[in-house]
Amino acid sequence: MRALRKGLKLVVVDPRKTELAEKAVLWLPLKPGTNVPLANGIAYVILKEGLYRKDFIEARTENFEAYANYILSEWPLERAERMTGIRREHIEHLAHLYARAEKALIFWGLGVTEHRSGSQGAMAMANLALLCGHVGRPGTGAMPLRGQNNVQGACDMGALPYTLPGYQKMADPLVRKKFQDIWGVPLPEKPGLTETMMYKEALEGRFKALYVVGYDVAMTHGNLNRVHEALSRLDLLVVQDIFWPKVADFAHVVLPSACLFEKDGTTDNGERRVQRIRKLIDPPGEAWPDWKIIAEVSKRLGYEMPYQSARDIFEEMRRIMPSFSGITYERLEERSLCWPVPDEDHPGTELMFQERFSRDSGKAFFAIPKHWGPEDKTDTDYPFVLITGRRLQHYNCGSMTRRVEGLLELLPEELVEINPKDARKLRIRERDPIKIVTHRGEVTARAHITTRVRPGIIFMDFHFEDPLTNILTSPGIDTEVHTPEYKVAAAKIVKL
């Protein structure tokens, strides 16, 4: 807000008129699922008009020629205009604003990544930053905004099936050796399954047990009926949480854990900023910190994890992750540090890629961003595009915010946003109960008539246990990393 007052130009690309869109100089309500066409359209303008930074591209990037040819031949502006539904003048305007700005930042949220071509969309935007050299200087860059407190940390800690803590490569023999030395056991050979694939395997009877820490998959995962089915097929489901989550309905064991106010540790925010979490109060009843529960199970399986405190764990993390080796609890006492911090004298890295990119060549690679349309297509039976997302007042599955009196009162129920034009056609009035139906299932909620959504689009959040919005969401997943396609589902509305 302060930056806006000082004259920062804000452009918002979102099919829905968000609170932020209201403050923007330009709001582009593109058709859901057309991020790649828009980004490529912008690239087309930049390339066509020669607005790119040749010096930067030559010095710092690879594969420019192939990318430029691809864009210029396959992504003429008319195509982007047709697919996104955004007038070409606006695309040109945005391209000019971005390319001619001295400094420009691109942020994206899950509206980019939760599509079949989500990874492609992220790469398409990274390309724009490379084209204009908006990387590696203060006030530039292209980054996702993180929705959850420590989702960055969860990735940084290697809670991913295809990468080790600190994004170290599983295939690297030196890395494998280091892990074996520190952990005392060799790393598994076979690559792991993503969450989405775990459910697929479970449904096919090849996956037997799941241990879930503080994550209500039975509420927040896409295409929920399938997830519920998979969960009930498991031979063992263990859940650790602070409140009874929906996933506990399918569990064998539910273990009480301490919340972030009741334990010590660190979290990483979206800027890679490692910050200290401090214990403010004792956990209720017999609740334990999550790490302690796991360490106790581990001990019973014959593997000692003799940590006495979060700090002990952090010391091991420092040894195993080069990007954390310079971070200590003492240093965090004074201030937070952005990783990588290679040694204890290093000031932390608030700005990445100033001279090198993290590839062997040190150069960034222009990807060729391809577009796949959403899995679900609207038709005469299912004429609406259902977008799901979050609202300010609640957080994710809502287990915490629904238990704060004032927040629940601010937004006590799921409201389906629908454009006044559509509402009139369907004879729906404000707060009428309606049924929302997709190919997967149906839920009932009340309607909220607003121009935040354009005609043909409806918006729902997933903060409430009833309705369980994710029953409706698409089975589509990102082609690379299997993110469910939360942002596009073909739906119909039945007035009740």
Added chain:
Amino acid sequence: MKLWVNEQEITATPGQTLLEALRAAGFEIPTLCHLPGAEEPPVPCGMCMVEVEGRGLVRSCVTPVEEGLKVFTDTEAVKEVRRKRLQGMVANHYGDCKAPCSIPCPGGLNIQGYIAFINRGEYASALSLIKEKLPLPATVGRICPRFCEPRCRRAIVDTPVAINHLKRFVADWGLEHGEPKPEIAPPTGKKVAIVGGGPAGLTAAYYLRLKGHEVTIFDAQDEPGGMPRWAIPDFKLSKEVLRKEVQGILNLGISFRPRKAWGRDFSLKDLFDEGFDAVFLAIGASKCRDHEVPGEEKTTSGLGLLFRLKKGEPLETPRKVLVMGGGYTAIDVARSLVRLGAEVTLLYPRSRMEMPAPQREIAEAEKEGVKLFLMAMPLKISQEKDLYRVLVARTRLSEPDKTKARKVVPVEGTEQELTFDLVVRAWGEEPFTDFSGFGEIEAQLATNPKGMLKVSPSGATNIPGVWAGGDFVSGPKTVIQAVASARRAAEDIHRYLLGEQKAKKGAVSVKFDFNRGRRMEEMDVDFYADFPTLPRERPAELPPEARKDNFSEVLATFTEEQARKEAERCLKCGCLGFHKCTFRDLLIRENVAATKGRKRAKYKVETDHLFIEVDSNKCVGCYRCVRVCNYGGIELTIFDQGSPEEEIHFTFTEDCVSCGACVDVCPTGALTRKDSTIPFTRSEAKELRTVCPYCGTGCNLIARVKNGSILEMTAAEGPPNYGDLCVKGRFGYTFYRHPERLKKPLLRKSREEAFREVPWEEALDFVAERLREIKEKYGPETIGVLCSARTTNEDTYVAQKFARAVIGSHNVDNPARV
């Protein structure tokens, strides 16, 4: 650049304001409306005034520094301006800085605070707050005369809040459910002897033990507890409750030596020879007072009777009894004897209103069948075999003498002789004074003309290392008064033991405390008319007929439901902005009294906002709320600001996003947070920095923590949030204390079964066993671990290590895609 400040040279950077330069140079310049980076308020507060040579008074916050400026701070002219402005604000201020109930409480309990904790269901926190001042809440919760309740402002609405019953509820909750042990400081190596294990002795022992000293209690009786153990009848306070409560104190690591009487078994010198570094004398007041009635020596001591009852000695039940006196002992004896089947007459020379016992208890005695014989005195008592003859006369009060006291005189011609099986004297007690012969140190103890020990306000005697407190020093008083004196003494003893100087008591007097009126007739009845009436909860009570022939407690403890309802009745008089009030700091700094504050409200308290309460009666017109708001969420207009006709119009607009920035910059209690219901001072709460548990921005929070509870969350300066927060960060933290938190491991062996609570061992063994089976049968690749986006890095690191190193699979993922 150089400036002269109070004839002292300082350097400044061009572009700075005078205020910045002066503060950077270490000069203390007060401000009230100052808000760096925000626009100017319509009427600046004028607190930051300084005098600049050649220019007169200027506002330092808007005056740029210039080479060679000669500046004078805190000159008479500056102070005069400030005083005038502050007086204007005081004249428009209406509120209670501190809750009126806590002021008469001898123990100084934060009553509003513990009631608020009870209201939030945080019983352990309520108890922890009480125990900061009172280690015997179950005892006091049963027998306190309640100095607080008559001052409760709810009396203006309907009836006072049942403060003492609430205390009793939460104390009993603690005895039943257990409570977190208080933190004990590391051992100091110092030893303290406590002589007397009554309320004062136990209190001193408790607080000294918490400070890490080694504490030993010496008591003449078999058991600790003092008067509450040996004199207060079970129908008021059961032995079991007292025992449990006292045991909780001894369990902190306090030694108890029974049957050790001072003067009989040891002297002060013996204690010092044994290695004690300090002694606290608290042997109470158990000497029966007499009334100079001829033949009185033939009667039975009331206190002695109570002692025998509490010791469980069999008593021959007399049929017809006369109890003489009107205090606690008299009433307690009368009520006890009624329970033993006696016909009891209680004789008191004055009227019912003049009886020292609480009216409540007198009424109970009557209900139970005690006959009151008031305005009558015994003239002579004689005994013939088993029969007492008592000559009684009716009384009247004499004309006031020089000291305005009115004496009791018998009315001539009203004498009559009555006969009784037993006559009990219960004229009250006084402390034992014959201690000078106990030893060489005792002989040097200074006494007052009555022969009682002479002590300082903190209980120190004239002998270094010897303190005294409780009834022994004050004469018979209430338990809460004994507790208060012992706590003061304990603080003093602690300082003495560690060789610390007496803490400088801030000269902050009550004159800086605003109040809405001290006397009923001062109060603005219209202001209180807005509070809905709520009937006072009454604890269950044994009907009088069920009290015969047993000593069961007459009053029950509130049920949880009753306690929550009763706590809801608190009007929260004490200012909930007290900890952030810089206005009060200014009044103290400039010595402007709050006594001229308004006694009539101008505005209603607005409670419509979901997170913020607005009391314009406390607005000082600094406009910080409007100026800090990024969203146009507040409209504020003040007409005739600073004058007696001042009129404030404050509203939240629909653009308010409830981020709460306005509340935290408000320098008074005009804006307060609905989540922050415990009044506290800045120095009481611990400030801890942590990170918001919600989105990935990772905003830094300052948590104020006390009594195992988070009192409020505010924004920290610096990256990434630079002092800003959203509604979730500032107000959304309270989820942690929601009653639906999971508190125990739950297990079911198959999905057909219901979950049951199990010990950790069983749950962990089950999980490990099943994981081992599945791994052996199907292989590690059939097991997966899903990590959280809401736990710490350390938690996640351990979880993925568990998957990779223990299970042996890379099947580990997290909610990055949700």
